[in-house]
Amino acid sequence: MSMKRLLKEPLLHFLVLGAALFVAYNLMRGGAGAEPDTIAITRGQIENLAAGFAKSWLRPPTEEELTGLVRDRVREEVYYREALALGLDKDDTVIRRRLRQKIEFVTEDVVAQAQPTEEELNAYLQSHADAFRTQQMYTFAHVYLNPEKHGPRLERDALQLLQQLNESGSKVDAAELGDPLMLEHGFAAEPAVEIAKQFGDTFEAKLAELTPGRWQGPIPSGYGVHLVFVSERTPGHLPVLADVRDAVLREWSNARRQETNEKFYQELLKRYRVTIEQPQPVEDPKKLAVAK
Numbered sequence: 001m002s003m004k005r006l007l008k009e010p011l012l013h014f015l016v017l018g019a020a021l022f023v024a025y026n027l028m029r030g031g032a033g034a035e036p037d038t039i040a041i042t043r044g045q046i047e048n049l050a051a052g053f054a055k056s057w058l059r060p061p062t063e064e065e066l067t068g069l070v071r072d073r074v075r076e077e078v079y080y081r082e083a084l085a086l087g088l089d090k091d092d093t094v095i096r097r098r099l100r101q102k103i104e105f106v107t108e109d110v111v112a113q114a115q116p117t118e119e120e121l122n123a124y125l126q127s128h129a130d131a132f133r134t135q136q137m138y139t140f141a142h143v144y145l146n147p148e149k150h151g152p153r154l155e156r157d158a159l160q161l162l163q164q165l166n167e168s169g170s171k172v173d174a175a176e177l178g179d180p181l182m183l184e185h186g187f188a189a190e191p192a193v194e195i196a197k198q199f200g201d202t203f204e205a206k207l208a209e210l211t212p213g214r215w216q217g218p219i220p221s222g223y224g225v226h227l228v229f230v231s232e233r234t235p236g237h238l239p240v241l242a243d244v245r246d247a248v249l250r251e252w253s254n255a256r257r258q259e260t261n262e263k264f265y266q267e268l269l270k271r272y273r274v275t276i277e278q279p280q281p282v283e284d285p286k287k288l289a290v291a292k
Contacts, residue, residue, distance in 0.1 A: 039077050041070055049073060107261050116252055122241045124252045129238050132247065135191040137234040138207055142185060142226040143178035145218065154225065158218040162227050165215040174229075181223060189234070199223075208233070 049069040053061040061069060089095050116124075125132055143161065150157050165172055174185040183198060196204040203221040210216050210230045218225035241248060 039074055041073060045073065046070060104261055107264050108257050114256065116249070116256075118241070121245065121248050121252060124255070125238075125241055125244070125248050128251065131251065132244050133238050134236045135193055136208065136236045137189045137191055137232075138195060138230060139188045139190070139232040140186070140207065140228055140230045141174040142228045143174050144181040144183075144223065145225050145227070146179040146181075147224045149179055155218070158225055158227065162215055162217060165227060165229070178227070179224075183223075189232075192236075199226075 050061055050066055053069060083089065145154060145158055147154050192204055195207065199221040203219055206219045210228060212230040212233055215227055215229045217227040219228055
């Protein structure tokens with residue numbers, strides 16, 4: 001790997017950041033001559049407290065209010081340190097989960113700073129084509145026949161109506177024929193997935209087989225049967241990067257974040273020797289019942 005490429009690696013950035021944080025933490029907590037029981041409230045922390053107050057109350061704090069904020073910050077730090085000293089953070093699911101999230105957030109911030117090249121984005125688009133491919137689109141009209149209304153005459157009535165429709169051609173008003181249905185009689189450039197949601201997968205699959213330009217059917221759906229006139233069917237395709245760049249960048253960033261988090265975790269895991277004690281097998285309740 002080239003030095004230029006190495007310097008762009010988010011994992012390297014994080015390791016450097018982690019080392020810097022570790023050193024800074026030790027300097028503050030256990031450096032030579034440092035007082036372990038000292039609580040120092042810096043000017044920057046006070047400014048942050050004032051800014052947080054102003055954001056919540058839409059005004060700066062008074063001197064008395066700011067003093068109260070600082071006093072509460074000291075109280076919070078005292079309780080925090082004493083809680084750690086007592087081990088109250090141990091075996092607390094909420095705290096453990098929150099600390100894990102904070103570590104992951106740090107890695108995510110590092111990854112967010114990395115900007116991919118156009119070549120990297122295009123390569124991601126090509127290798128994940130199914131996620132960005134546009135769906136097949138249909139423009140069609142349909143006439144619905146209710147099986148409960150037509151009973152055993154359903155097939156005969158459908159064929160007779162189909163003949164009537166083909167004699168009339170595409171100029172027929174589908175809304176005036178067939179039986180009532182709480183769906184539109186015509187759809188323009190409708191994605192395949194939306195058609196499947198409204199009519200069912202079987203209907204959409206059959207629609208994909210129809211020849212545009214004439215009435216065909218009957219085609220079954222979750223409601224009954226339909227006579228269909230497909231005006232246009234536009235196949236799905238993989239768009240160029242310029243048309244979906246924002247979506248590709250978002251997915252690339254998510255994938256990069258997960259990859260970096262996993263790499264960082266694997267590096268941390270090397271510091272530990274993990275042993276997992278297997279639980280005792282659960283006895284068959286039926287055998288226990290017999291034993292009793």
